[in-house]
Amino acid sequence: MSGGERDGGRRLSTKEAAERLGVKAETVYAYVSRGLLSSRRGPGGRGSTFDPKEVEALSRRNTRAAAASSAGGELAVRTRITLIEQDHYYFRGVDATELAAHYAYEQVAEWLWTGELPADVRFTAPEEIVTAARRAVQALPAHSSPTDRLRVATIAAAAADPLRFDLDEQAVLGTARALVPTLVDALPTVGSWARDEHTIAGRLWPRLATRAPDDGWMNALDLALALLIDHDLAASTLAVRVAASARAHPYAAISAGLGVLEGPLHGAASGLAHRMLTEVIERGSAAAVVADHLRAGRRVPGLGHRLYPREDPRAQALFTALEQVPEAHDALAAARDVVSTTARHTELYANVDLALAVMTVAAGMPSEAGETVFAVARTAGWIAHALEEYGERPLRMRPSGNYTGARPPQPLPLPTP
Missing domain, CATH: 1.10.580.10 (Citrate Synthase, domain 1)
Incomplete structure (x- = not known):
């Protein structure tokens, strides 16, 4: 069950987003400034709220990045040939x-x-x-x-x-x-x-x-x-x-x-x-x-x-x-x-x-x-x-990209004159 389903569409507070991401509140705002998360003002203009699905997607990307970091940033491949x-x-x-x-x-x-x-x-x-x-x-x-x-x-x-x-x-x-x-x-x-x-x-x-x-x-x-x-x-x-x-x-x-x-x-x-x-x-x-x-x-x-x-x-x-x-x-x-x-x-x-x-x-x-x-x-x-x-599972050499570009939705680009 996704975060959005669990919360019935309810948006997350900054504290809740930080807990799900395993970071401090300051880091959540840093994610926003880097375009990794989008925020919206809460009811009455107090505090920021976050889309639970977006938070969950970022959490998965962070988990993959942490796994890659623990392996020295390199793809590890099972092999019995050379040590x-x-x-x-x-x-x-x-x-x-x-x-x-x-x-x-x-x-x-x-x-x-x-x-x-x-x-x-x-x-x-x-x-x-x-x-x-x-x-x-x-x-x-x-x-x-x-x-x-x-x-x-x-x-x-x-x-x-x-x-x-x-x-x-x-x-x-x-x-x-x-x-x-x-x-x-x-x-x-x-x-x-x-x-x-x-x-x-x-x-x-x-x-x-x-x-x-x-x-x-x-x-x-x-x-x-x-x-x-x-x-x-x-x-x-x-x-x-x-x-x-x-x-x-x-x-x-x-x-x-x-x-x-x-x-x-x-x-x-x-x-x-x-x-x-x-x-x-x-x-x-x-x-x-x-x-x-x-x-x-x-x-x-x-x-x-x-x-x-x-x-x-x-x-x-x-x-x-x-x-x-x-x-x-x-x-x-x-x-x-x-x-x-x-x-x-x-x-x-x-x-x-x-x-x-x-x-x-x-x-x-x-x-x-x-x-x-x-x-x-x-x-x-x-x-x-x-x-x-x-002899291995087909297409196992398919790493996931760690997207760092602009968050969608972005406006449709205009042709360069």
Whole structure:
């Protein structure tokens, strides 16, 4: 029964409105001044009265806002995939850096998707789907970004797959195992070297670098892919889950993630770190480069992460792997110079974008190569989240807006002359 029904249409006094809202009388008047409540003078012109339905609606909005505030102002989503805690992150309860150090990217993907770790797994894609994706990418302008290419490849692959609307778990897994290699194979090649065309890292390398990879480089690339496969509810992952909540097919969900990933604060961040490291190596010192960033009011790329008070564990793991690659020596030294120079001003630690930049600079890859690695890697994590969301109640990712605009009824607006 609503407040209006209980009160038989009787308006509430200021005291009654305050009690229902759980606030002081002064706060009720503040709501009126902000347009959140409307008031009317009481009989005889004494005091203010309030519509009980309006008070009840505001009470519900305040309750939702309080719930959001208690959760840190963020949407909380049930998930069993990734936990970030005390400078570590875990995939289904297992230390993610340990998984990445001991198992290939494809195996880690299967662990996220199924909770099982196969001894050997290869991802393959139907030729007609790869051909459709490749042709679509080839039609793009030469200056297209990696995310542009991957997003177009995803859309083309979806159009070529008549079974894309099947959201059965096994069907989605089949789509996932085909989509990841399709995205890689659709990218243009810059080199002719491939160590193992049966692995995602082996197929991806000639799309990133012209040089021949040895075991050290291949281990570093595969490790980077496995480390980046998921990171809880990053902005792009949330977009994927929203799409999956609306029961969009996997290709559409991945496309939603790629759209968000292109932002400079997300997947493209490693490119900024790449260009900074290149400049540090050319100038022989990080001091002037860091000073230029600070003077311009820019953050120093590749430093700090809101989820890790100290160094990003993904950066630690990738730095350790790159120490085994002789060609990475100069880029590693430049990265350490950046960290130590910045530490004189504020205590910040390396994040995975800086580690990715070390790899891409040292291997002679273009500045956007880190974005490509990030997007290919994260595709498998997005699939894991889509799979999990398909098992939840549809459209649960539908928060309520906290309306702060003018209270109705407002007069009909007139056209602007």
